Amino acid sequence: MSAVLTKPEWTSQLDFLYHELLKRTLREIVSPNRSSLMISSITSVSLNFKSLESRQLSIVLVALASCLLLILTIGHPPVAISALPSDDMALVPAGEFLMGNPAGSDGLPDEQPQRLVYTGAFRIDRYEITHDAYARFVQMARHRAPANSNPAATLWESNAPISGIGTHPVINVSWDDAVAYCTWIGKRLPTEAEWEKAARGTDGRRYPWGNEWDFMKANSASYWAGRTIDDFESGTSWDAFWIKGEGAKISKEKGIKGEVLTTPVGTFPGAVSPYGLYDMAGNVAEWVQDWYNPNYYKEAPLSDPQGPLRGAIKAMRGGSWLKPAISLRTSDRDWGLMDSRPSGTGFRCAQDVH
Numbered sequence: 001m002s003a004v005l006t007k008p009e010w011t012s013q014l015d016f017l018y019h020e021l022l023k024r025t026l027r028e029i030v031s032p033n034r035s036s037l038m039i040s041s042i043t044s045v046s047l048n049f050k051s052l053e054s055r056q057l058s059i060v061l062v063a064l065a066s067c068l069l070l071i072l073t074i075g076h077p078p079v080a081i082s083a084l085p086s087d088d089m090a091l092v093p094a095g096e097f098l099m100g101n102p103a104g105s106d107g108l109p110d111e112q113p114q115r116l117v118y119t120g121a122f123r124i125d126r127y128e129i130t131h132d133a134y135a136r137f138v139q140m141a142r143h144r145a146p147a148n149s150n151p152a153a154t155l156w157e158s159n160a161p162i163s164g165i166g167t168h169p170v171i172n173v174s175w176d177d178a179v180a181y182c183t184w185i186g187k188r189l190p191t192e193a194e195w196e197k198a199a200r201g202t203d204g205r206r207y208p209w210g211n212e213w214d215f216m217k218a219n220s221a222s223y224w225a226g227r228t229i230d231d232f233e234s235g236t237s238w239d240a241f242w243i244k245g246e247g248a249k250i251s252k253e254k255g256i257k258g259e260v261l262t263t264p265v266g267t268f269p270g271a272v273s274p275y276g277l278y279d280m281a282g283n284v285a286e287w288v289q290d291w292y293n294p295n296y297y298k299e300a301p302l303s304d305p306q307g308p309l310r311g312a313i314k315a316m317r318g319g320s321w322l323k324p325a326i327s328l329r330t331s332d333r334d335w336g337l338m339d340s341r342p343s344g345t346g347f348r349c350a351q352d353v354h
Helices: 013-029 032-047 052-075 131-141 175-184 192-200 219-225 236-245 248-255
Strands: 090-094 093-098 116-119 122-125 285-291 315-316 334-336 351-352
Touching: 032 093, 090 192, 093 192, 116 192, 116 315, 122 131, 122 192, 219 236, 219 248, 236 248
Parallel strands: none
Antiparallel strands: 090 122, 093 116, 122 351, 285 315, 315 334
């Protein structure tokens, strides 16, 4: 046994075993980086005591104090993370904006009626959350890794993103995953109203960059096809492009793992929204806070609407690399099941302004 258990700083085998038990316990309840730091601190303190009993008592007391501090830190994130805006967030001032599309326009029925909606001031991420950012969350919070039911569309291996995609928006995350990340970082998901205001500003523009469609300004089906694809009018037309036709060929030739066509966040600087946000049209659709109800606009409040009180599906915004031009309009609404993890969906976070 002595050949296996060495203890250069400890004076007895019992003392060593006590220390090993502490290390294993800490590694079960905190991350490896934090546990190593805590163990080092506890060891330094305990070695100041001469007797075995005193050292063991000091280990217990310092470990308890360290765990208490850890719990308080998790429950109340540092000010630098949770209370102050980070450099990659934009301030959207309080005020009214045009939400939705008027009846008789080319908007879809769930965008009507158009209303003048007020939102309080808030901050929102300039960029979609990347694989690199999400990887820190997965590793530190021990959250599950992104995955897709189609193995070819799963871009993570061994609990980390594959090489070369770190600055692409994370995909294959559910609504619950997105909420967990935003909460962990001291933020939240934006509401539909906040998202739309951040995308179109106060002038009611059709796209984040203006009113004229340009397929070179956003990562979408049109961008990859090199021409405007207005709409996939049915599942048959979708399959004809992405499963059997031109889109399938492009994905195989240019896609990540021959499947996914995301681009690094911020690839289209000429398409920023009035508040300086990138990829508010295309790349990935984005989970938002609200339950989705196609008739919600008919009864929604005109001040800081939070979405329906209950529902079965969650709202998404912005369109994705898979979508036609109609889905990239700032007013377009989409939806998904809370536990679905699509290859075309990611998110960004928002934050209250106090």
